Amino acid sequence: MKVNPHGTRMGERFIKKIIDHAVGEQTEQIYVTVFEQHEALITLFRRYGFEQIGTKTSNNGIELVLAKNIHANYLGMYSGYPLVKLGQNKAYILSLYPQWHTRLLPDSILRNETNDIVEDTSSANSIHKVYLTKMHGVDALRQGDILAIYRTSDGQGPAHYRSVVTSIGVVEEYRHLDSFASAEEFFRYCRPYSVFTRHELEDLWRRRNYPFVFKFMYNLSFKRKVTRAVMIEELGLPGTEQYWGFFEISHGQLRAIANKGEADESLIID
Structure with missing residues (x-):
């Protein structure tokens, strides 16, 4: 290379x-x-x-x-990449809007998307990603927790069939916006790994409307995207009573989703 x-x-x-x-x-x-x-x-x-x-x-x-x-003894999330270690770590569904999903996770685009929209940017290229949100519950994230990345509907059909899990990531760090000593520290932390421009980050810092900040690794991309319908009807995940922005799932449900996504299950270890 x-x-x-x-x-x-x-x-x-x-x-x-x-x-x-x-x-x-x-x-x-x-x-x-x-x-x-x-x-x-x-x-x-x-x-x-x-x-x-x-x-x-x-x-x-x-x-x-x-x-x-690839399957060497697991010594840590970086040297062990792309292995996903369950252990005592929790697993969650995390939703991303389509426009953020494609720019942040270029190897998980859908068949109806074109590679032309995957840009040569640090946020697309890096194994590490930074995400900012205001979704309730995200402040529970801890290093090692596992994220099943859920791409929300593109509006071209019912969300039941258009919303899909596409990939799995591992949390590196959670921070609150208030933990940054200055705007410059916030920019340095976010800019290389987030989809936001400097101008957008300045606006987010000033408005403080997305206070939850976390970094995660992009470990596994599914061969087959797993629809919300499959997760509810076949895998037993909650239906309309559950807010699908962010919620905890069991290790068994995570493995079942990965199996439906035709991910290499040997990469998810106990």
Whole structure:
């Protein structure tokens, strides 16, 4: 891989694509060779679980050989990526409007969407995402909690059939808007990973109408989107009595949704 750095975190997107391809091909190990002077790239690979297993000598010099085992012992959410660890962590349904969903999760677009709307931006490319909301209950999120990302209806039909779960993410951190000491700290935290422009973030900071801020990792994208109808009628999730913006689900329901979405279930571990 060769990436010309231009501030949009394209390196992370390459790593995600490589790992996704390996998972799809049921390949257990990935390796890459890299020259020692490329320190930033090596740091990036190491963060997501690549470890040096040797060196390679060629006419161009000596390269490090870095490898990652997809199902290696889970040591943490970063090195273990894309594994999703249940453990004592809670699982939730989290809704995103279509316009935010597509810009934030480019590998989870629907068949009726075009890749032309996926932009080369840091929020689209990065494995990490920042989301701002005012939905009740979101302040309960803690590091390690699991999110089933629910794309709300596009208005082209009944929400029962048009609203779908498309992917799974893992919470890195929850913060309240008041926890930021200044507007500049808030901008630095949000700008690389959120869909909002600097101007929009300035407006959100001033109006303070979206006080819940959390960062999550984009771990699994479903092959088949799971409709609200399937979740209610086949998997036992609550119906119209439940507000579908944000609510807790069981680990069993999360696994059932992932199964319906044809995700690799070996990536969800106890």
